Amino acid sequence: QVPLLRSLGLSLAALLLGACASHGEQRTTPSTATADTADTDAANFPDPRKATLKEGLFVDVDTLRLFARGMSKRQLYALLGTPHFGEGMWGVREWNYLFNFRSGPGGDYFTCQFKVDFDGKGIAQAAHWKPQACAAVLDPPRPPTPPAPAPMPSEPLRLAADAMFAFDSA
Numbered sequence: 111q112v113p114l115l116r117s118l119g120l121s122l123a124a125l126l127l128g129a130c131a132s133h134g135e136q137r138t139t140p141s142t143a144t145a146d147t148a149d150t151d152a153a154n155f156p157d158p159r160k161a162t163l164k165e166g167l168f169v170d171v172d173t174l175r176l177f178a179r180g181m182s183k184r185q186l187y188a189l190l191g192t193p194h195f196g197e198g199m200w201g202v203r204e205w206n207y208l209f210n211f212r213s214g215p216g217g218d219y220f221t222c223q224f225k226v227d228f229d230g231k232g233i234a235q236a237a238h239w240k241p242q243a244c245a246a247v248l249d250p251p252r253p254p255t256p257p258a259p260a261p262m263p264s265e266p267l268r269l270a271a272d273a274m275f276a277f278d279s280a
Contacts, residue, residue, distance in 0.1 A: 161208050169190065169210075175250075179234055182234075205228070207224040224237065
């Protein structure tokens with residue numbers, strides 16, 4: 111009876127480990143890709159309808175600008191939170207997000223997919239956007255336009271002689 115229980119226990123453990131394995135496929139990404147240059151064609155994005163947060167998340171653009179290649183999973187988790195797709199538990203090499211961005215002062219917004227590729231040590235190697243145009247969201251804001259100089263008076267400015275000081279006086 112003891113060997114039977116041991117065998118059942120090992121079988122159950124193997125099934126649990128198999129069920130927790132990542133279902134994502136492992137992909138290698140060129141290490142030269144960055145958040146600005148990574149190509150959407152090189153990245154395979156999941157279907158947005160399969161996101162755990164189907165409506166996406168409004169994220170602070172300044173916070174998103176802090177992402178950089180070389181960040182650990184722990185740092186990225188603290189920065190952006192939980193990925194929005196079921197990525198698996200072990201051996202995960204990519205995290206996928208759905209982000210919403212306001213397109214104007216009204217209620218209009220657009221949704222972008224953001225994907226981070228990791229190496230075997232959990233260090234971010236590249237980031238991808240879908241559509242690629244969403245990468246422009248991270249461009250720094252344009253500096254404000256300087257105000258136009260005040261117009262010159264049409265008449266020259268004339269001062270009375272009694273308002274001037276004598277030359278070489280205190």
